[in-house]
Amino acid sequence: MKLTLTRPLVFFDLETTGVDPYNDRIVQLAAIKYFPDGQKTTHEWIVNPGMPIPKGASDIHGITDDMVQDKPLLGDLTKDLATLFDGVDLGGYNVKNFDIPLLAVEFERIGLPLDTEQIKIVDAMKIFQIKEPRTLTAAYKKFCGKELTDAHDAMADIVASVEVLEGQMAQYDDVPSTVTDLHDFCFPHDPDAFDAEGKLRFVDGALTINFGKNKGKSLQFLSTNDPGYLEWILKSNFSDKVKEALRDVLK
Structure with a gap:
């Protein structure tokens, strides 16, 4: 580690049940803790999230419900996590937007403080974005070898x-040459998605909510246990296809 440290720096990464920092749960936490004196320690846990792991998430990180069945809940690791994250700064890739918000919510659930206002963050993705901007001007220079003089x-x-x-098509052999194939390349189809926006998806054959506080819960379960939530969706700005599915289950 070439950084000059005044206090420990924890580089960490989370694998989770999904991509919603405020409602999804941790299934794996890995960290390397760097100390100002040059020492480092490594830490890794597989965690039972206390909820089913969607197949789409398992397909990405390879962690399934069976693999976490006998693993500790995050709350069982409170002492170890408190020691690891006490008085540290944090680093990783895209940690500012995803890992840190999710970790803070998870820590709040188990009664651990994480003062994100005092923590300094080293985010390698942010550095990449600053040094390699993804603007049209930058893309024009990279792929066309020219300066874009009339931007905007x-x-x-x-x-x-x-x-x-x-x-791009000239540089990358795997970029398709038809509109249909290029669409699928840019926006891969989720075979389990029910609607175009992905608000509902099939999980083990059951149509489930794919957003918000009830993410991962089936429509059938909610129709019995929280029908008011489904009624709220019916009154809100969701697609006709989603609303039709809710009306069917509320009959």
Whole structure:
């Protein structure tokens, strides 16, 4: 570690039940703790999230319900986690937007403090974004070898966008050459998604909520235990397809 440290720095990563920092749960936590004197320690736990792990999440990280069945709940690790994260700064990749918010919510559930206002954050993804900006100007220079002189003029921008696409197709052999295949390349289809927005998806054959506080709960379960939540969806800005599915289950 080439960074100059004034207090311990914990680089960490989470594997979770999904991508919602405020409602999904940890299934794996790995960390390397660097100390100002040059020492480091490594830590890793597989965690029972206390809820089913969606197949889509298991397909990404390989952790299934069977694998966590006999593993500790996060609350069982309170002492170890308190020691690991006490008085430290935090680092990782995309930790600012995902891992730290999710960790803070999980810690609140088990009664552990995580003062994110006092923690300094080292985020390798943020450095990447600063040093390798993903703007049209940067893409035009990379794929076309030219400077975009009229950025933010609408016609100049769309002409540049076409040239960037042509440059990408020339550089990457696996970029498709038909609109349909290119759409699927950019926006892979989730075979378990029920609607285009992904608000509902099938989990083990049951149609489930895929957002918010009831993520992972089946419509059938909610129709019995929290029908008011489904009624709220019916009155809110959701697609007709989603609302039709809710009406069917509420009959």
